[in-house]
Amino acid sequence: MHLFLDHDVHENESVLFTGEEAHYLAHVLRRRPGDEFTVVTPAGQQAVIRLTVVSRTAVEGQVVALGEAPPLPAAHVALYAGLLKQKGFELLLQKTTEVGAAEIYPLLTEHTVVRPRPARLPAQVERWNKIAEAAGRQCQSPTVPVVHMPREFAEALRHWQAQDTPGLIFELTLRDEPAANLRRVLGERGKTDRLAVFIGPEGGFSPEELQTGLDAGLLPASLGSRILRAETAAVVAVALCLYELSHNPR
Template sequence: MQRYFAENVEDIFYIEEEDFHHITRVMRMKFGDELYCVNHQEQAARCSIEKITENQVVAKVVQWIEEKKELPVSVSIVSGLPKGDKLEWIIQKGTELGASKFIPFIAARSVVKWDEKKSDKKLVRWNKIAKEAAEQSHRHRMPEVMAPVKLKGLIELGSYYDLKLIAYEEEAKAGEISILASNLKQLEYGKSILVVFGPEGGLTEAEVTALKENGFQTCGLGPRILRTETAPLYLLSAVSYHYELLR
């Protein structure tokens, strides 16, 4: 059954714009058909279509659903701007794996140069990818994709998180295997994690030093060196295994 994020007033959901088009033109749904709706309070409901106007689908709640779909901790992924469509892949798959926020990072070794003139279109596309992935994976939360930040902005954002990590390949090369696991054991449910991943060329020593001076910890992700688009998915899988499968 299709799932949509939408505004609601009590037991009525109002679905508009692209989701309206998807319901009426792509799915060709009609009066009485059922779908799932999720509001901004992360509450999900099974609904029945009550009315279809020229630009709005009105759906009435049949049953509110109690289910846990979100990771017990909030994980924000910082990705050094990669080449091509790799960031879109990270956003899509990272959303499926439970990330709560994506923060593109203009790193020293990022080959891609951020074009402010195209920024609005890029952000709209990235957030659309996150929304569609959240609906497909039946999540209750639609992750936010922020505008790219530089090192100073990243350090400032770090002050809002309970745990700040740097996935650093030099730690992996040195055989470091305990920092991630030990931190996850100590971190309580409901807390927040910010994890930084470098672009294809990795983070510079200067960037790592600056982050460490501001409370970030470097950690390895196992003995193998992972690509920039693979490492965030490994991290999210590890968090899910620790908090969801081991409990």
């Protein structure tokens, strides 16, 4: 089980956990003094913590070993995902974190069903990041993707263009296009270890959005003939792209 620290630590240093992390250790995992677990630091180190004090509101431990965390993913895939209904989007966050998405940008599109109220956005984004962190902790990932503030599709395209990174746009209507075969598209892209993936919400992108994305430089891509739920498509797309970029360098 991993926790993520917001600061680096040294061997024999004391570490204090409060709030949600203390609750997670004491009441969810039921850790006791003498138990050991690992944390990951911003520098990418993996520290073994031995608990010394466990109370209702705080947990304290000591760093007993320090080493390198598992290697980072060989490729960086940023996911631009159409905002879904609550449970669907939370599932998307969990599973794309598990397979290795590096960043997640929620998209507001023509087919977006639920648009969060602006006043509630900061709290909502904070919740999304906690969901991603919990998913990363569960699968012992050395990194956790940042979930950014939602942005309109056109704004997201401008942001992507500024990154100077190849990008793919996935849409069911492209499934019969030979040029949209994912392996073929990635094979023709040239050498890169960074990629942006655009996935629409329920109902996909509108024809106008698809054309706008293509005009902006996104490459058309398909996951085949099966009709996938949006959250499933996001997970499959990220996993396949990471595999191709990591295992089939060109």
